[in-house]
Amino acid sequence: MTRSRMTPFSRRAFVVGSGAFLASPALAQGSATGAETTEMEDNLSQVVRRNISSFRALDWKPYFTNLRNGAVLVDVDSRALHFWSEDESVYKLYPSSVPLTEDLTRRGRTRVVRKVEGPSWRPTPAMKRRNPEWPDYVPPGPDNPLGTHALYLSWTYYRIHGTHDTRKIGRRSSNGCIGLYNEHIQELFALTKVGTQVLLI
Structure with a gap:
């Protein structure tokens, strides 16, 4: 059985769908431009995984001694x-x-x-x-x-x-x-x- 390859359209839909929890106005602005909105990297699953991990809330304490001036x-x-x-x-x-x-x-x-x-x-x-x-x-x-x-x-x-x-x-x-x-x-x-x-x- 041969594996089917994702078409450019389905790959684009997968990336946009996977990142839908991001700011929706920003996605709406970028998605109409086509495949160039997605960074070209070797493994699509790595791109999606990194984008998901980047939206993890963090505590400030490991990085700053205080919050003076923000x-x-x-x-x-x-x-x-x-x-x-x-x-x-x-x-x-x-x-x-x-x-x-x-x-x-x-x-x-x-x-x-x-x-x-x-x-x-x-x-x-x-x-x-x-x-x-x-x-x-x-x-x-x-x-x-x-x-x-x-x-x-x-x-x-x-x-x-x-x-x-x-x-x-x-x-x-x-x-x-x-x-x-x-x-x-x-x-x-x-x-x-x-x-x-x-x-x-």
């Missing part, structure tokens, strides 16, 4: 961002995009040093060397890679920001920053403050 934990491997408010009344868990490679990934402790609604964007010198065709400046708007809001970190060039390209969320797709759906970064933007602790693991 705390953000980014788990690069599971592609999830966690937020706890200072008084512990708010806990949020968001799917995120993460850096393309380990070379672009930075881990450790930092903090929010600036908050910008409607950010503009300039590629870093390293980005321009890798992609000389990229523009030197992109103003706020639908073509801006930082989306609608950005949290600037104490590490130069590193940010937590939105994206207009919803296909990037849940994937290794950034040049170092952490990306969220625009509706999620807007919510996180309102919850955080300058001085909010950030830990990338």
Whole structure:
């Protein structure tokens, strides 16, 4: 008996169906674009398993000594961002995009040093060397890679920001920053403050 192969349509339906517990507006935005919404990896079951594990609620205590100014934990491997408010009344868990490679990934402790609604964007010198065709400046708007809001970190060039390209969320797709759906970064933007602790693991 030969095993039947999944068609592109059924594979796409399986991935979308398996992740249906994620934010439904985000899935609705991304699912219409077709197969490119799913990260290309060798084993589809591994992708689904990792996405499920990334949406596991965590306690802040193993990661922070206190919640002064609130705390953000980014788990690069599971592609999830966690937020706890200072008084512990708010806990949020968001799917995120993460850096393309380990070379672009930075881990450790930092903090929010600036908050910008409607950010503009300039590629870093390293980005321009890798992609000389990229523009030197992109103003706020639908073509801006930082989306609608950005949290600037104490590490130069590193940010937590939105994206207009919803296909990037849940994937290794950034040049170092952490990306969220625009509706999620807007919510996180309102919850955080300058001085909010950030830990990338």
